Amino acid sequence: MKGISYNRYGGPEVLEYGEVRDPKVGPDSVLVKVRAAAVNPVDWKCRAGYLDGALEAVFPVVPGWDVSGVVVQPGPAVGEFSVGDEVIGYVREDFLSRGTFAEYVAAPVRTLARKPRNLTWEQAAGLPLVGLTAYQVLTKALQVKRGETVLIHAAAGGVGSIAVQLARHLGARPIGTASEANHDFVRSLGGEPVTYGDGLAERVRGLAPEGVDAAFDTIGGDTLKTSANLLAPEGRLVSIADGGVVDYGGHYSFVRPDPDDLTRLAELAEQGVVSVHVSETFPLERAADAHRRSEEGRTRGKIVVTVDWPDETTP
Structure with a gap:
């Protein structure tokens, strides 16, 4: 599959677009076809090595923790989601390797909730973290x-x-x-x-x-x-x-994945209590530019990376 990865710590220039390994779907995970992934300051801080003392990097690292997309394969122990379900997730593990800046991500169900129906893919991706x-x-x-x-x-x-x-x-x-x-x-x-x-x-x-x-x-x-x-x-x-x-x-305080909290946020979004302002979007291949814009520190709302699926019949 196509994705963004880096093989060493550094600036935005270490981000490469190309083939990355396909994710393996564990018993408690689902395979998500990514529609959008938001950029957060923690993403470029991880890329720069600032969190090396807390999170081990298993190179090559696919960055990104936020995602919106569609379930295409549930793991064998998963009963919460089915093929075709639209989801959002804060897909953080305790190490850096299998992120959301790719065409697919294997997301533990503990990181997911159903996508708010009234949000675009870009807005939905900007909500979790x-x-x-x-x-x-x-x-x-x-x-x-x-x-x-x-x-x-x-x-x-x-x-x-x-x-x-x-x-x-x-x-x-x-x-x-x-x-x-x-x-x-x-x-x-x-x-x-x-x-x-x-x-x-x-x-x-x-x-x-x-x-x-x-x-x-x-x-x-x-x-x-x-x-x-x-x-x-x-x-x-x-x-x-x-x-x-x-x-x-x-x-x-450091944010943690919580499906109940994320579900509540999705409900508040559907009720019109919470909205997500997306200031700018970048295609996946321009993720380095998205990182650069985030590092400027003057963003109103969210910066989002999108995955183009011209043939929507692709699973």
Whole structure:
């Protein structure tokens, strides 16, 4: 099959398009015909070797954890899905090798849910990782409650844009940091935008003089420190970007596959509670360009790689 792979750590130039090994379908997996796969910052961080201390790379590595596609072969122990089912998945294992940037991926059923019927393939592919991250942080790590004020950083980005929508759905008041060019976008999601950078603390205090009940850090560094200083006396702090959050009494969170959480996100998408903004798409063979665009760090919503199937009778 065709796919993207890399044989060593490095920049986008190590990504190669060509033949990759066909996936083997284990007892608890299904073979998914890939229609789209989203790009996440963790993808290029893995490619660059930044996660080598946590995830072993079995080269050649096919990158990508997000996927939308169609089940073409269930494993022998699988009763949850059948041939033809449309699915989404956060297909992460505890090592790097068998990713989603390919024509097919063998996905464990614990990573999958049914695709929201109202989303395009591209939108659906952009939901799993960012959606699960936002959902798990807000509902489990921060335990956001109705009436609380939540500070969400990078509110126009992949995780942030979903977090704003979910916080609003939970009955909270989301304040989101974003560039001025993205303020209207954040408002359209239900958030109150504030410009990041110098003076951020004062701007947030202007909206929440008593401090925020919860802060969702997606950036780390000085932003993490600022978030800690903006908390109300009983405020909670979670970071997905900086393990130093524990020094401020907060918690570090790393998203995990969860079929129940993913199914709930799909339901919220079908109800119109959560939408996925796709800023740009690239064909599979241009995955390196998609990585480059993601590394620029200025994406509104999601970047997605698509797989072209001109003959839809192909299984």
